[in-house]
Amino acid sequence: MVYISRHAISDNIIFSHDCVSKAQLQQQCKNLAYKQHTFSQLSVQDRSRLLLALAQKIELNQNSLAYQICIEVGRCLRECEAEINKSIALIRYYAHLAPELLANKTIATQASLSQVRFEPLGTLLAIMPWNYPIWQILRFAIPALCAGNACMIKPAPTVGQVSQMLFELVDEQLPFELVWLNTDDTETAIAQTQALAFTGSAATGRQLASMAGKYLRKSVLELGGSNAFIVLDDADIEQAAQDACYSRFRDAGQSCNAAKRIIVCTEVADKFITALVKHTQKLKMGAPWLAETTLGPLHRADLRQQVHAQVTDAVEHGATCLVGGTIPEYEQGWFYPATILDNVNPACRVYHEEVFGPVASILRAKDSLHAIALANDNPYGLGASIYTQNNQHAWDLARQLTVGSVFINRHTSSDLRLPFGGVKDSGFGRELSEFGIYEFVNVKSYWQK
Numbered sequence: 063m064v065y066i067s068r069h070a071i072s073d074n075i076i077f078s079h080d081c082v083s084k085a086q087l088q089q090q091c092k093n094l095a096y097k098q099h100t101f102s103q104l105s106v107q108d109r110s111r112l113l114l115a116l117a118q119k120i121e122l123n124q125n126s127l128a129y130q131i132c133i134e135v136g137r138c139l140r141e142c143e144a145e146i147n148k149s150i151a152l153i154r155y156y157a158h159l160a161p162e163l164l165a166n167k168t169i170a171t172q173a174s175l176s177q178v179r180f181e182p183l184g185t186l187l188a189i190m191p192w193n194y195p196i197w198q199i200l201r202f203a204i205p206a207l208c209a210g211n212a213c214m215i216k217p218a219p220t221v222g223q224v225s226q227m228l229f230e231l232v233d234e235q236l237p238f239e240l241v242w243l244n245t246d247d248t249e250t251a252i253a254q255t256q257a258l259a260f261t262g263s264a265a266t267g268r269q270l271a272s273m274a275g276k277y278l279r280k281s282v283l284e285l286g287g288s289n290a291f292i293v294l295d296d297a298d299i300e301q302a303a304q305d306a307c308y309s310r311f312r313d314a315g316q317s318c319n320a321a322k323r324i325i326v327c328t329e330v331a332d333k334f335i336t337a338l339v340k341h342t343q344k345l346k347m348g349a350p351w352l353a354e355t356t357l358g359p360l361h362r363a364d365l366r367q368q369v370h371a372q373v374t375d376a377v378e379h380g381a382t383c384l385v386g387g388t389i390p391e392y393e394q395g396w397f398y399p400a401t402i403l404d405n406v407n408p409a410c411r412v413y414h415e416e417v418f419g420p421v422a423s424i425l426r427a428k429d430s431l432h433a434i435a436l437a438n439d440n441p442y443g444l445g446a447s448i449y450t451q452n453n454q455h456a457w458d459l460a461r462q463l464t465v466g467s468v469f470i471n472r473h474t475s476s477d478l479r480l481p482f483g484g485v486k487d488s489g490f491g492r493e494l495s496e497f498g499i500y501e502f503v504n505v506k507s508y509w510q511k
Contacts, residue, residue: 063244065222070129070136070359071349071395077134077223081244085489090241091214091254093364095185097237098212102182106164109208110157112236119231120146120196130224131195132350135231136359136395137313139351149480150202155478156499160208163496164503180503182210183280184256185237187194189248189270191262192218192361193316196228201482202259202282203238205499214255216248220361249273257502261318261319264416264441264487284318284483286416287444289474290437290463291321294430295329297449300473303337305447306422309473311345311400314358315366315420318488319445319474322417325408325425325433335384335404335424342385342400342422349395359395360419366396369419372411374402376423379409386420408439416442430455434462443486445474466492 064190067077082090101109101338120127124146131142168177188202195217203213217225217240229240243251252258252273257280260270267285274281291309309321326334350358360366366389373387386401398419406413406423417423428449437446445467448456453470460468466484467474476482481492491501 063218063219063246065217065242067134067220067223070133070361072302073394077226078476079222079226079242079274081242081247082248084244084250087243087251088239088254090239091185092253093214094214094237094239098182098185098210099234100209101237104210106161106210109210110160112233113153113157113204113207115233116231117150117157120153120228120233121150123151123227123231124140124498127196130227131221134221134224135192135195136350136356136361137193137316138358140353145194145197149197150422152197152200152478152494153204154341156204156208159496160205160499161478163499164209171509173509173511175508177508179506179508180209180500183502183504184211185214185254186257186259187216187241187251187255188259189212189262190218191311191424192221194264195221195224198261199225199228201493201498202261205493206502207236207238207425209503211502212239214239214241214251216241216243216251217350231276249276251367252279253277255279259502263378264489267489280502282483282493283489284491284493285489286418286443286486287318287320287484288322288416288440289320289441289465290446291473292427292433292437292446292448292459293324293326293330293334294433294448294450294452294455295327296451297330297334298451298471299330299334300337302449303334304341305444305449305473306338307345308343309447310422311342311357311420313371314360314398316361316418318416319476321422321447321473323413323423323425323440325427325436327427327429327433329423331426338422339385339402342402345400347390347392347397347399357389357397357400357420359397361396363396364417366398369398369417372415372417373403373421376403376406376410376412379407381410381412381423383446403447414441430459434459435463438462438464441487442484443471444484444488447471447473455491
């Protein structure tokens with residue numbers, strides 16, 4: 063295995079890196095464990111100061127990092143700039159909050175003193191995806207570092223250049239390193255570390271969870287999503303259509319947390335679909351660094367082929383393609399048009415599978431309870447949205463959704479202050495907020511007579 067990054071449009075190789083050997087991996091784990099021991103002796107305040115310095119360095123290099131994501135992943139430049147800004151905000155959020163969250167908690171018992179303390183687990187391994195190469199790494203690592211852990215990061219094989227650029231900004235005192243891990247050595251890496259974080263597909267998540275279980279390693283898995291976007295018959299249709307278009311087609315549809323299954327009550331379905339088609343037809347494909355582009359290419363050729371196969375299957379099984387659905391004749395770049403499928407039914411693969419590309423599936427519901435049943439009739443459980451002018455009804459319905467988060471009159475997203483993660487095939491564990499910082503700590507009890 064070799065890490066190879068390609069230009070999103072020309073497909074030329076722009077970066078390559080060999081994997082480390084198993085012996086080199088084991089030595090890196092040993093060195094990082096030594097560094098972690100020293101780092102963990104620092105106060106939370108001192109660890110936070112080091113992270114704030116990293117945030118400043120990223121801010122000074124945000125233009126070059128955003129542009130590198132743009133040409134390596136293929137996402138629109140404005141979207142890449144937003145990723146960097148959110149990553150900087152994440153670091154500052156945790157650096158300022160960590161001293162409070164990790165403070166010792168004194169508990170009243172029969173003891174003269176009893177406490178709960180939050181201590182690091184050691185060295186953590188994170189296996190990260192390509193779609194948000196800066197944000198995904200930092201979303202995992204920053205709270206873990208605040209707690210005194212070391213973080214060893216395996217980047218996705220296709221985003222090596224921007225990953226290396228990020229780690230060139232990391233201070234030597236931080237136990238925070240890239241590992242050019244060979245996939246065949248993943249089990250060795252898990253055995254050599256104390257916990258695992260993974261963001262990616264459910265299929266790979268199952269394999270990694272099995273390895274982690276073998277060595278009794280704590281793991282947090284943020285896997286796929288097929289978020290339901292529910293439009294009830296009293297919704298603001300124009301706002302719902304605008305939000306659905308943005309959520310489904312941003313980042314060329316390559317986001318686990320996007321609206322993917324749009325469930326519309328029959329009474330307003332035609333009106334909503336007309337509005338959604340209108341907004342979708344305004345999207346413009348093109349080079350992702352151009353200001354006028356609103357829909358960049360997919361990341362790889364095989365990803366485009368997979369999306370197109372799902373669309374073709376849906377049409378063959380009774381769905382109607384209202385917009386898009388054909389591979390465009392672009393000489394360069396793995397472009398796929400914004401596509402809307404109506405009348406999606408259980409015979410279609412897109413009904414059950416995650417679609418990691420710019421394809422919206424429309425399912426028609428008889429009423430609100432039918433909409434909830436359709437939303438839950440899916441292997442994934444990351445997030446969902448409900449659009450209605452009756453907030454109390456929305457809260458009542460939200461309790462019935464088997465997902466990790468529900469947004470009312472807004473598309474699904476992540477907020478630094480709220481936990482992020484899912485249930486069912488979307489994985490387990492939480493990132494962000496106070497709950498994210500407690501995932502990778504030893505919650506340790508102390509009792510003094």
